[in-house]
Amino acid sequence: MADKQPARSAKEIQADLAASRSRLSRSVDELAYRVSPDTLKANAVASLKAKANDAAFDADGEVRYDRLSKALGGVAGTALVLGLLRRAFNKG
Numbered sequence: 001m002a003d004k005q006p007a008r009s010a011k012e013i014q015a016d017l018a019a020s021r022s023r024l025s026r027s028v029d030e031l032a033y034r035v036s037p038d039t040l041k042a043n044a045v046a047s048l049k050a051k052a053n054d055a056a057f058d059a060d061g062e063v064r065y066d067r068l069s070k071a072l073g074g075v076a077g078t079a080l081v082l083g084l085l086r087r088a089f090n091k092g
Contacts, residue, residue, distance in 0.1 A: 033039055058064055 055067060056064060
C-alpha cells in the first residue's frame with residue numbers, strides 16, 4: 001500500500017551530503033562574486049559605456065549628429081548662462 005523507499009547506506013547518505021555541500025559552496029561563491037564591489041563597479045561601467053555608445057552611434061556605427069548637436073548646444077548654453085551670471089555678480 002505505502003511505497004517504501006529502499007534503505008540507504010551510510011555511504012550513499014554521505015555522498016548526498018557531500019554533493020549538497022558542493023552545490024551550496026558553489027552558490028555562495030557565485031553570490032559573493034556577484035555582490036563584490038569590483039564586480040558591481042565593472043558592471044556599472046560596462047552599462048554606462050553601452051548606453052553612451054547607443055546614444056552616440058547608430059546601428060551602422062555612424063555618429064548621430066543630431067544628438068551630438070543637442071549635447072554640444074546644451075554645453076554651450078550652460079557655459080553662456082554661467083558666464084552671464086559671473087558677469088552679473090562680479091561687477092566692480
